[in-house]
Amino acid sequence: MDFILALKAVIMGLVEGFTEFLPISSTGHLILAGSLLDFTGEKIKVFEIVIQAGAIFAVCWEYRAKIASVLSGLGSDARARKFVLNLLIGFLPAAVLGLIFAKKIKAVLFAPVPVALAFIVGGVIILLVERHARANPVSVRIHAVDDMSMLDALKVGLVQAFALIPGTSRSGASIIGGMALGLSRKAATEFSFFLAIPTLLGATVYSIYKERALLSLADLPLFGVGTLAAFVSAFLCVRWLLRYISTHDFTFFAWYRIVFGLVVIASAHFGWVVWAD
Template identity: 65%
Template sequence: MDLVLLGKAAIMGIVEGLTEFLPVSSTGHLILTGALLGFDDDRAKVFDIAIQTGAILAVVIVYWQRIAATLAGLGSQRQAQRFTLNVLLGFLPAAVIGLAAYKFIKAHLFNPPVVAGAFILGAFVILWVERREHRPRILSVDDMTPWDAIKVGFVQCLGMIPGTSRSGATIIGGMLLGLSRKAATEFSFFLAIPTLVGAGVYSLYKERALLSVADLPLFAVGFVMSFVAAWLCVRWLLRYVSSNSFVPFAWYRILFGAVVLLTAWTGWVNWAA
């Protein structure tokens, strides 16, 4: 395996891990990084989705005790049953709408105006939400009702628009729906497990003809680097949200939206991923 190619896979894994759970759109960052590295062919696009499982493993490790206790209590504990139901209900809209809209999104929404517009519009939504008086009625994910979970699940679907950010949609949307900053962030993490695993499995199945056994080292490097970067990011973000707002991410999104337009105008990056 080409060492240069493995190096590119490592960089892409780091970018995926660092941006997957922040409200900044990992897809947008992977498109830009892949273009700069020359790692943007059809196989690379499958790679981008597949390495999300590394980021998901980081969430599983960070919340291992909670996940293990939930699984152990499914047969008898009402709290474990309700939490599991909420995660499944939150995942359901993305599963249904994602399957139905996949081809449309790929064909019509991966273009510079949509990606840049989603980055910038999302930034203004974050600024607006952060300036509102936020009086959460849900302080913990355990306080969520099934209806709360379904509503957050529908908000998560906005993350299918390139440049929006799945985590950004669920966290900021969750705050608008009455979740505390910490509860919205944690529920976004838990929702990511079925959502991103499902997307990864579906993508690998759809594009299996593009892959071979020789690609395993490439995917392994991307997976490991995505896991390490995401593990560090998730732990940092949990500390960050306890006493900080998402305003810095909003200004970063505006800057990145300008980068999208500049790179598209100059022809440096093909945003029709």
């Protein structure tokens, strides 16, 4: 692995980690970053999914006490079993729909302009949800992830499935969707973190298995560098986001999405940037 290739892997890992848990779409940013870096191709699409493992490890480390408590209590604690069941229920919609539509989505929507349009639409939705939250502060009915019902988990999982559209944002869909369904900002954000574990892990394992013919042991350094960069940046991002939501809403991210999407569309239309597929 030469220096330039390693540098590209590090940049992509940092992009993944810093964007995975923010409502701005890690997949969208990876597609755009890959286009700018000329870091594209079928193997790179697998790379972009596999380095999500770094983000998973970051969440597991940040919430290691909670995860250890849940795992140790599965045999005796009803709340622990309910928590795991809720995660599985929330994971299923994206898993099932992903298996059905993944190939079609990759073929049609994994390109800069469709991603930019999803950025803009998602930004508008965040603005609408935040406006509703300010106008109806008493609509919050769930203040902690342990208070969620199985139906709540299913609803959030169904909303998260919209993130199969590149540029939508898995975390954005689950957080903003959770808030719209009555979860507090903190509960929606934390459930999004936990829901990322089975969702991203499942996507990583499935992608490696499905595309195993493309991969070899020679790819390990590239994937390892990207995963490590994703872990470090995701860990920093999770810590920062938990502090941020204690005093801020997601309006900034909504406007970021809208402006960023418009810039990408303008750059593609006027030829300022040649976006690779």
